[in-house]
Amino acid sequence: MSEANIAAVRATAEPTVVVDDVHLVYKIIGKSGKGGAPAALRRMILRESLPGMRQVHAVRGVSFTAYRGEAIGLIGPNGSGKSTLLRAIAGLMPPASGAIYTQGQPSLLGISAAMMSDMTGERNVVLGCLALGMKPSEIAEQYEQICEFAGIGEFISLPMSTYSSGMGSRLRFAIAATRTHDILLIDEALATGDAQFRRRSEARIRELREQAGTVFLVSHGLGVVRQSCDRAIWLEEGKIVVDGEANAVVDAYEERHDPEALAERLAVLRGNATAMSDADQESSI
Ligand SMILES: Nc1ncnc2c1ncn2[C@@H]1O[C@H](COP(=O)(O)OP(=O)(O)OP(=O)(O)O)[C@@H](O)[C@H]1O
Numbered sequence: 001m002s003e004a005n006i007a008a009v010r011a012t013a014e015p016t017v018v019v020d021d022v023h024l025v026y027k028i029i030g031k032s033g034k035g036g037a038p039a040a041l042r043r044m045i046l047r048e049s050l051p052g053m054r055q056v057h058a059v060r061g062v063s064f065t066a067y068r069g070e071a072i073g074l075i076g077p078n079g080s081g082k083s084t085l086l087r088a089i090a091g092l093m094p095p096a097s098g099a100i101y102t103q104g105q106p107s108l109l110g111i112s113a114a115m116m117s118d119m120t121g122e123r124n125v126v127l128g129c130l131a132l133g134m135k136p137s138e139i140a141e142q143y144e145q146i147c148e149f150a151g152i153g154e155f156i157s158l159p160m161s162t163y164s165s166g167m168g169s170r171l172r173f174a175i176a177a178t179r180t181h182d183i184l185l186i187d188e189a190l191a192t193g194d195a196q197f198r199r200r201s202e203a204r205i206r207e208l209r210e211q212a213g214t215v216f217l218v219s220h221g222l223g224v225v226r227q228s229c230d231r232a233i234w235l236e237e238g239k240i241v242v243d244g245e246a247n248a249v250v251d252a253y254e255e256r257h258d259p260e261a262l263a264e265r266l267a268v269l270r271g272n273a274t275a276m277s278d279a280d281q282e283s284s285i
Helices: 003-012 036-046 082-089 121-131 136-150 153-157 165-176 195-210 222-228 246-257 259-284
Strands: 015-028 054-067 071-075 097-102 106-109 183-187 214-218 231-236 239-245
Touching: 015 082, 015 214, 054 082, 054 097, 054 214, 054 231, 054 239, 071 082, 071 195, 071 222, 071 246, 082 097, 082 106, 082 183, 082 214, 121 136, 121 153, 121 165, 136 165, 165 183, 195 214, 195 222, 214 222, 222 246, 231 246, 239 246, 246 259
Parallel strands: 071 214, 071 231, 106 183, 183 214
Antiparallel strands: 015 054, 015 097, 231 239
């Protein structure tokens, strides 16, 4: 989608997520404070931090609005705050300041809280679907399709503790993708699958978007962001560097962080363009 098309969609579309000057801070408790209960009580009353408490300011003043029907890739180097931002949109982490408003229920892909590693994949499919609010009759209807989508073969009848992290991600994606979500937040699940699984997931993300949801995708796989997203937000040290059309943002990101990958991609594009213009000339002769 071009910048002009994005602007046209935004003019008519309904905002689903508004992130307003959000700061997200982790507090890490170091050594326990001295002075026992009286000192702890004093700290609670005066709202003082524990001695030795460290803070990690993971997201620093991020603002943007997401619209219904958009798929937004969050990209950035390790530790830039992508997953933290996703957790906050899901309502799992309160902002230290600023606010996040959502229209509809956000679902963070990774229903791990409801998944039990010592239970089989089959049992986890049922548990995961129940956690997503599906009725037993709906689960029975969708069950085969979920297993087929996950594509983990006979492992489905083994405990999840025997799965590779990629297999676990595939099953989680398959479960979460059965339902239409108002706001679907996906953290890296697609990066672990093989090419065939990625293609199926990309197609499913497109369907979910068409069913009027908003999809956020955190990924180091820039190809996945190009394929699945129309918009990308590039984060660096907890701040937005660029927010715009996915291909343009990924190009700019590659130029900064992986110029060789960009050069290769441009060479392939140029090669294709030359081949096409040669073919055009031949056909016009
Ligand atoms: N549970 C936590 N407790 C303390 N600090 C954390 C915690 N989780 C993340 N952080 C810190 O917050 C910052 C942002 O981390 P986050 O996981 O959001 O980055 P990311 O962009 O998703 O990284 P990656 O690409 O490596 O997954 C980092 O400095 C990280 O060390």
